[in-house]
Amino acid sequence: MADLKAEAVIPFENIGSYLEQILASLAAHSLMLRPDGDGYIITSSFGGTAWLHASDTDLRLKVEAENPASFNRFKHALTSLVDFVARGENLTIDWQGDSPGAALPPDLHTLNVHTVRDVTPFIRRIAFEGSGLGAFDVPDQLHCRLLFPQKEAGTPEWPRLGDNGRLIWPDAGTLASRIYTIRRIDPVADVLEVDFFMHGGTGPGVQWAAGARKGDVAGILGPAAHGPKPAAWYLLAGDETGLPGIARILEDLPASAEGIALIETSDTGEKQDIDGPPGIEIRWLYRDGAAPGSTRLLADAARDIALPVPYDDIFLWLGTEYATFRELRLYWRKELGVPAARMVTYSHWRRGMSEDDIAEAGAQAVTA
Numbered sequence: 001m002a003d004l005k006a007e008a009v010i011p012f013e014n015i016g017s018y019l020e021q022i023l024a025s026l027a028a029h030s031l032m033l034r035p036d037g038d039g040y041i042i043t044s045s046f047g048g049t050a051w052l053h054a055s056d057t058d059l060r061l062k063v064e065a066e067n068p069a070s071f072n073r074f075k076h077a078l079t080s081l082v083d084f085v086a087r088g089e090n091l092t093i094d095w096q097g098d099s100p101g102a103a104l105p106p107d108l109h110t111l112n113v114h115t116v117r118d119v120t121p122f123i124r125r126i127a128f129e130g131s132g133l134g135a136f137d138v139p140d141q142l143h144c145r146l147l148f149p150q151k152e153a154g155t156p157e158w159p160r161l162g163d164n165g166r167l168i169w170p171d172a173g174t175l176a177s178r179i180y181t182i183r184r185i186d187p188v189a190d191v192l193e194v195d196f197f198m199h200g201g202t203g204p205g206v207q208w209a210a211g212a213r214k215g216d217v218a219g220i221l222g223p224a225a226h227g228p229k230p231a232a233w234y235l236l237a238g239d240e241t242g243l244p245g246i247a248r249i250l251e252d253l254p255a256s257a258e259g260i261a262l263i264e265t266s267d268t269g270e271k272q273d274i275d276g277p278p279g280i281e282i283r284w285l286y287r288d289g290a291a292p293g294s295t296r297l298l299a300d301a302a303r304d305i306a307l308p309v310p311y312d313d314i315f316l317w318l319g320t321e322y323a324t325f326r327e328l329r330l331y332w333r334k335e336l337g338v339p340a341a342r343m344v345t346y347s348h349w350r351r352g353m354s355e356d357d358i359a360e361a362g363a364q365a366v367t368a
C-alpha cells in the first residue's frame with residue numbers, strides 16, 4: 001500500500017504537440033512507461049508508481065510511493081521533464097496531496113577527486129572515489145549530472161527535492177552542475193572516471209575540471225539516458241563530448257560487433273587508443289584549427305556512410321554539438337526513415353549557449 005499520494009492537474013491545451021516528446025523524455029530518465037487505459041502507467045527503478053493522462057485541455061499526473069525519497073524523486077522527474085519539454089507554455093504544475101517535506105535526492109552521492117590526468121592535450125580524465133558507486137554501473141545509462149560546489153564556500157550544501165517537485169538549489173553561486181558521461185566505472189573499488197573536454201570556454205564545468213585537485217568534493221546524480229542496443233551493425237558518432245560515450249560503448253560491445261565509429265577532435269594529438277571490437281573501424285576526423293561546432297566534418301562523414309539495410313537491425317548513436325545533432329537526426333529519421341528505436345541521439349552542447357541558457361530556453365534549444 002502506498003503511503004504517499006499526490007496529483008497535479010496541469011491546464012495544457014497544446015499537450016498534443018508535446019506528448020510524444022514528453023513520453024520519450026521520461027523514458028530516457030530511468031522511467032518505464034506502458035499504456036494504461038487511455039493514459040500511461042509509469043514505474044521506476046527507484047520505487048513508486050505514477051500515472052499520466054492527457055486530455056484536450058489538461059495533463060494529469062499522479063504519483064504514489066511508499067517513502068518520501070521515491071515520492072519526491074518521482075514528482076521531480078515528472079515536473080522537471082514536462083516543464084523542460086514544454087518551456088514555451090509557461091505551465092503551472094501544482095501538486096496537491098501529501099507533502100513529506102524537502103529532502104536530499106536519493107540518488108545523490110558524494111565524490112572525492114582521486115586522480116587527475118591529461119589523457120591528451122584537451123581531455124582531462126578525473127577519477128572520483130565515493131561509496132555505493134555501483135548504483136551508477138548501468139550499461140545502458142551512461143550519463144550523470146555532476147555537482148560542483150565552490151571550494152571557498154566550505155562544506156558543500158546540496159540541492160534538495162521540494163514538495164512542489166522542484167529542486168531547491170543552495171544560495172546562488174555556491175553550486176554549479178553539468179551533465180557528463182561516466183567513461184569508466186569500477187563498482188568494486190568504488191571509483192568512476194569522467195573525461196572532461198577542456199574546451200577553453202568559461203563555463204563552471206570546464207573551470208572546475210581545470211582547478212581539480214586530489215580530495216576535491218563533487219556531487220553526482222543519476223545515472224540516466226539510453227545506451228546501446230544489440231544490432232548487426234553500429235554507427236557511433238561524436239565530438240570530444242561524445243568520445244567518452246563512444247569509447248565506453250566500444251569497450252562493452254561483443255568482440256563480434258561490426259560497424260564504424262566517427263570521432264571529431266581538434267587534431268592528431270587528440271587520438272586515443274580505444275579497445276573496441278576489430279570489426280568496428282574507428283575514423284578520426286580533425287578540425288585542424290577550426291573551432292568546435294563550426295564545421296561540417298562530422299555531418300558530412302556520417303552522411304557519406306551508406307547505412308546497411310534493413311534499418312531495423314542497425315544501431316546509431318550520436319553525441320555532439322546541436323547543429324550536427326539536428327542535421328543528422330533529421331537526416332536519419334526523416335530522409336532515410338531509420339526507426340526511432342534504432343537510434344540514440346543527443347545534443348551535448350550548443351555553440352554560444354551555456355547549459356544554463358539551454359535550461360532557460362527549454363527543450364526546443366536541444367531537439368531536432
Ligand SMILES: Cc1cc2nc3c(=O)[nH]c(=O)nc-3n(C[C@H](O)[C@H](O)[C@H](O)COP(=O)(O)OP(=O)(O)OC[C@H]3O[C@@H](n4cnc5c(N)ncnc54)[C@H](O)[C@@H]3O)c2cc1C
Nearest residue numbers: 180181196197199201203204205206348349352353354355
Ligand atoms: C548527455 C551528455 C553527456 C555529456 N558528456 C560529456 C563528457 O563526458 N565530457 C564532456 O566534456 N562533456 C560532456 N557533455 C557536454 C557538457 O555537458 C557541455 O559541454 C557543457 O556545456 C560543459 O559545461 P561548461 O560549464 O564547461 O560550459 P557552459 O557553461 O555550459 O558553456 C559555456 C560556453 O562554452 C561553450 N561550450 C560548452 N561546451 C563546449 C564544447 N564541448 N566545445 C566548445 N565550446 C563549448 C558553450 O557553447 C558556451 O558558450 C555531455 C553533455 C550531455 C548532454
